[in-house]
Amino acid sequence: MLRVEVAPDSLFGPENMPYGVFAPPGESFRVGVRLGDMVLDLAALLGDPVFARPDLNAFLATGPARWGAVRARLRELADTALPVEVVHPVRSVRMALPVTIGDYVDFYASIDHATNLGRLFRPDSEPLLPNWRHLPVGYHGRAGTVVVSGTPVIRPQGQRRTDSGAPEFGPSQRLDIEAELGFVVGTGSTLGVPVGVDDFAAHVFGVALVNDWSARDIQAWEYQPLGPFLGKSFATSLSAWVTPLAALEQARVPLPTQEPEPLPYLRGTADHGLDIDLAVSWNGHVVSRPPYARMYWSPAQMLAHLTANGASIRPGDLYASGTISGPEPTQRGSFIELSWGGTEPITVGEETRTFLTDGDDVTITATAPGTAGRRIGLGEVSGRILSARSAP
Amino acid sequence: MLRVEVAPDSLFGPENMPYGVFAPPGESFRVGVRLGDMVLDLAALLGDPVFARPDLNAFLATGPARWGAVRARLRELADTALPVEVVHPVRSVRMALPVTIGDYVDFYASIDHATNLGRLFRPDSEPLLPNWRHLPVGYHGRAGTVVVSGTPVIRPQGQRRTDSGAPEFGPSQRLDIEAELGFVVGTGSTLGVPVGVDDFAAHVFGVALVNDWSARDIQAWEYQPLGPFLGKSFATSLSAWVTPLAALEQARVPLPTQEPEPLPYLRGTADHGLDIDLAVSWNGHVVSRPPYARMYWSPAQMLAHLTANGASIRPGDLYASGTISGPEPTQRGSFIELSWGGTEPITVGEETRTFLTDGDDVTITATAPGTAGRRIGLGEVSGRILSARSAP
Structure with a gap:
């Protein structure tokens, strides 16, 4: 287990936590959130297959109540020790287009x-x-x-x-x-x-x-x-x-x-x-x-x-x-x-x-x-x- | 088995055979071609799962050589008796948008x-x-x-x-x-x-x-x-x-x-x-x-x-x-x-x-x-x- 340390002046503290689609070295793309200089693998962390896809679209479609619930849970987890396998340094991952854009x-x-x-x-x-x-x-x-x-x-x-x-x-x-x-x-x-x-x-x-x-x-x-x-x-x-x-x-x-x-x-x-x-x-x-x-x-x-x-x-x-x-x-x-x-x-x-x-x-x-x-x-x-x- | 009879003045004879996405009553959408007043279910007729989807996109992506080969095969089959379960009257089916349109x-x-x-x-x-x-x-x-x-x-x-x-x-x-x-x-x-x-x-x-x-x-x-x-x-x-x-x-x-x-x-x-x-x-x-x-x-x-x-x-x-x-x-x-x-x-x-x-x-x-x-x-x-x- 490890705790993500976020510098007080980080632009990516727990009140931000933006979403993206990333791939650890040699692995496939999936959804993550950024916390400090780390990316949290959401499918691995939350066990929800909606995050195992190479775009945000399925999660987006779940609607505001679910977005809010996931965000609240992530705010809690940001203060706890996390399994080491769900945390990846931002500098080590590749990023893809976060969404499959319709129009x-x-x-x-x-x-x-x-x-x-x-x-x-x-x-x-x-x-x-x-x-x-x-x-x-x-x-x-x-x-x-x-x-x-x-x-x-x-x-x-x-x-x-x-x-x-x-x-x-x-x-x-x-x-x-x-x-x-x-x-x-x-x-x-x-x-x-x-x-x-x-x-x-x-x-x-x-x-x-x-x-x-x-x-x-x-x-x-x-x-x-x-x-x-x-x-x-x-x-x-x-x-x-x-x-x-x-x-x-x-x-x-x-x-x-x-x-x-x-x-x-x-x-x-x-x-x-x-x-x-x-x-x-x-x-x-x-x-x-x-x-x-x-x-x-x-x-x-x-x-x-x-x-x-x-x-x-x-x-x-x-x-x-x-x-x-x-x-x-x-x-x-x-x-x-x-x-x-x-x-x-x-x-x-x-x-x-x-x-x-x-x-x-x-x-x-x-x-x-x-x-x-x-x-x-x-x-x-x-x-x-x-x-x-x-x-x- | 049955043979699709096409009137000599039909606009949908074997030299046309347009593609569409249809659903028989109570069933799901899949790819078909029109022959006369009938739709042929291509996944059932040709056994290719590329036609079992609710749009033409996967077949489109296969390219001109495959399009030509399928068309040649369909021209041959149009003159033969076909299994009754692959043939649906046009008037009995629902039609969907034939393609998922990107741009x-x-x-x-x-x-x-x-x-x-x-x-x-x-x-x-x-x-x-x-x-x-x-x-x-x-x-x-x-x-x-x-x-x-x-x-x-x-x-x-x-x-x-x-x-x-x-x-x-x-x-x-x-x-x-x-x-x-x-x-x-x-x-x-x-x-x-x-x-x-x-x-x-x-x-x-x-x-x-x-x-x-x-x-x-x-x-x-x-x-x-x-x-x-x-x-x-x-x-x-x-x-x-x-x-x-x-x-x-x-x-x-x-x-x-x-x-x-x-x-x-x-x-x-x-x-x-x-x-x-x-x-x-x-x-x-x-x-x-x-x-x-x-x-x-x-x-x-x-x-x-x-x-x-x-x-x-x-x-x-x-x-x-x-x-x-x-x-x-x-x-x-x-x-x-x-x-x-x-x-x-x-x-x-x-x-x-x-x-x-x-x-x-x-x-x-x-x-x-x-x-x-x-x-x-x-x-x-x-x-x-x-x-x-x-x-x-």
Whole structure:
């Protein structure tokens, strides 16, 4: 038996305990929770086969009562001696995508980001389109190309506009990131029956970090009139750890003022924002600190909107906030904003950058308030850019 | 033992034999092929457990060589007496969605449809946007709300623009269809490795009919700048039968002239169109006959484009052509085109219509050339509109 010692300033103390899918050396993937620098093997610890699978989906489908009961039991066990075979050092295990994602939706919920992109993409018109303050704008992304943190990203090729008017095909020259928060759906819903704002916690299990890699040159040429497609679908990275909503009670903050008042289906009595601080590191240098607390639309409003037309959700669905940018230049969650469309290079250590260069590493981390002045960590989402394949 | 008698003019003779997922009364779903008015239970007939599952995915993943071998064996067996327990009348069985869909992509490949919608949605500018003739425009739809033919469709609610400028929320008043062809991915690909135009038949298993129900008022308000979302995601109907590409050899036709010449990654030596004739019935009255042979972008070009950035595909992925409209008014595949934005009501039997009324039925059917002057059927995709739920 052994007791997991957790440093007082650990971001992964017993009030966090995020879920992930891990494999000990030479063994298969299964569900675990992180405690300090260790991973607890839940199937072995709790004897429940729902945790013996290589994704969280079966556990997610069990619903909030079961999530709460498991969390309470783990809080108890965290203070006790545990069988040595259920404890694995984080550094020794491989991590897989935590969920098998059914549908992936990406929103556009930061007013500062939407304003910045409006200025850059449509310089001659109002930056915010007329619908933006009335609904959380969103679109479907490609679920099959969501990859776990650490997976390298091959620079995508595609069509881009040229000065001649005819497009050319080649490696993206404006490869970017989008620092986002992702929301993992636990329990599904019935086709035809919307999920109300106040039902958020009955359906959403937890929060993860997302990097929605974006090829801005491909996106700019393709996106009219049906939205982003190949400029996004080559890869989206997801953190390996999913922090349950139950760990984020201390992070609840009021939403910023919404003006005009949203329509009734977007209003709820329990709606709130989340005080989560992100940091974007480029080749090891922090270049931005986006504040999630400034997001205009709440996670509950996004879910209510997503389902307002009767669309159903399934365990393992993922929806993301869209790029998180604050009002300050140092709070922008994408490089197209940080470099203002590539016109103002950024200092990255000893070098300068506008968009991503082959070999670059990007790591996004985040923390949130815990109890007694402590903080909890949302892990990280990282990726390195590999050079494009030779032309097909 | 019994021999399946197939009428000489049957659309489901031995040269067709589409695949579907069916359940005999009181039994579970499994894979079958249709022959005349009968369904053959493939797990029972061939003794292969790949067909005992409630979707085609495992069989799709086996690849073209196995698809060909099974088809050849079924062609032989179709002429022989079969054990009575493997044969079920089509009218006695229930049908399920034939595939578990990973990602669903919808294209916009008809030049007549794109031109009509450009005129209706953007009357003051060029109907075709600058990118349209250079790439097959597409976007991701919601895989989790694809339903099998026959599933009722609840009228969606959502936000729509009003004359005051502020939106209102309520049942869609411009509920429409889109008559499309869907392509079912068989074998997957590797992330980072594009699928070339000439690799189409190595990856795509077959063809089905799609009705991409569309709420035009919701869509018009929401779609800038990230494309269609809730105007589409409430339901997409898919035919129960998937016709293998191998049954469509006689339907191959040259593509219409593409001007300007597409970029090299969209050109192939074996690329072709498909001479498939659709018919759209509204409450039992044929209101349109869209010709698939007129589609500008080929199915192989759509797949090459979808993967050109390295996006991977999975068995069971679905991509659809977008609305099929021909150049004649009687060949338009959506009601917004047939009624010209609701301004020119259509005669439907004894009544007139612009958009869908509660209780309306829509059925889309299609046929293609077979050998010796025969035709093969692609089954049907049908749905009835149910009234909206009361406000949430």
